[in-house]
Amino acid sequence: MSDATISIHVDLPDGSRRTLEAPEGYRVMEVLRDYGLPIKAECGGACACATCHVRLPDEWVDRVIPALDEEMDKLDEIPSADDNSRLCCQILTDQAIDGLVVKLEPDSIHEQELEIAS
């Protein structure tokens, strides 16, 4: 693992944005969680819960490694998911996604913690 870091911009449902610095080789979900953002991520990154749902802006959809079948199957279980939806536990931090923008979806947030994080 290198010492390089990348930036991830996280848009929260209240309209605020947090910019996080993250080392390479981690799951985006882990970065959000470790910064104390109120992401549920109930399965801890096992692609089993679909509570780490984020949306990517159009310009990022093709720049992030495509979802595997396992992730696609989980996304199918989210009624609000669309072509820009991803499970952020399945996206690894590397230089290719430096500057990534994700919108944390309301269905993946501990609402009682949102005020604390902002």
Ligand code: FES
């Ligand atoms: S944390 Fe459970 S699917 Fe991502």
